[in-house]
Amino acid sequence: MEQRSSNEHEYEQIDLFFQKLPQPSNLSLIRQKVASFCSVQQKPIVLITSGGTAVPIEKNTVRFVDNFSAGTRGSASAEYFLRRNYAVIFLYRFKTLEPFTRHINIHSLLKSFTLDGNRKNLQVSSEMSESLKPVVENYQKLSESLLMVTFTTLSEYLYYLKEIALALQPLGSKAMLYLAAAVADFYIPYDNMAIHKIQSGEGPLRLHLEMVPKILRPLIKFWTPHAFVVSFKLETDESILVTKARKALEKYGHKIVIANALQTRKSTVILVEDKTDERIDVDSNSNVEIESIIVDKLISKHKVFMQ
Helix, strand or coil: HHHHEEEEEHHHHHHHHCCCCCCCCCCHHHHHHHHHHHHHCCCEEEEEEECCCEEEECCCCCEEEEECCCCCCHHHHHHHHCCCCCCCEEEEEECCCCCCCHHHHHHHHHHCEEEEECCCCEECCCHHHHHHHHHHHHHHHHHEEEEEEEEEEEEHHHHHHHHHHHHHHHHHEEEEEEEEEEECCECCCHHEEECEEECCCHHCCCCCCCCCCCCCCHHHHHCCCCCCEEEEEEECCCCHHHHHHHHHHHCCCCCEEEEEEEHHHCEEEEEEEECCCCEEEEECCCCCCCHHHHHHHHHHHHHHCCC
């Protein structure tokens, strides 16, 4: 009874937090799209979060506090999961990198076009055509297993994350969560925001930001208790990486933390589990993306987890 009461209190606290956030107007549409996508998949599904969240400081938003992330790791990982026969729900920050299109530089693409003599038809250079072929082939082959959902603000991210997690709950161990987004630690409750643009003529700006609860806890405890959950830990001091990652595992009870140092995150990561850790290194000058190795390792571990 005491344990049940504690769980109920914790769930109520999360609900109270969500009540301080503006609910996205398209939440029911996202819920329907996710449910429809999940219902037709006959393979494991991975939710990948990618990019950074914005925290508005006005209701009619002009200014915001941002967590910057280009979405490199998330977008690359999505492609490798798709190639390994996973369905992917890609929850990503609007205008950050996307699977497949991340390979295309729009300026290079425009330069590769020429108009014919009548200026009616576009032709693309042979070099660009050759570089685009594998991208287009992979997209056409794999895109039916990909659902992309965009967010901008912290509240959008959290509401969508909760809805997607609840949709994945019936899959049990067949669901994986790969939480690569850069999520804000602080926010301003909606009722505390200024309605209109804050005027600089009013003098220095002082903001009071509240802590964002650690969403990993309800995600693992309530929304997807049987899923294979992978989180990320970024530090600037490599010597504390594994210790901090293992503390996160002890606190939240999920499966793996991918630990990386800011300076070497593109070439080195450490997969930290409860009692073991494994370092992955790639040559920064090679054409091998470290995400391809990360995904292979995780899928092997996920297969064991599903047994």
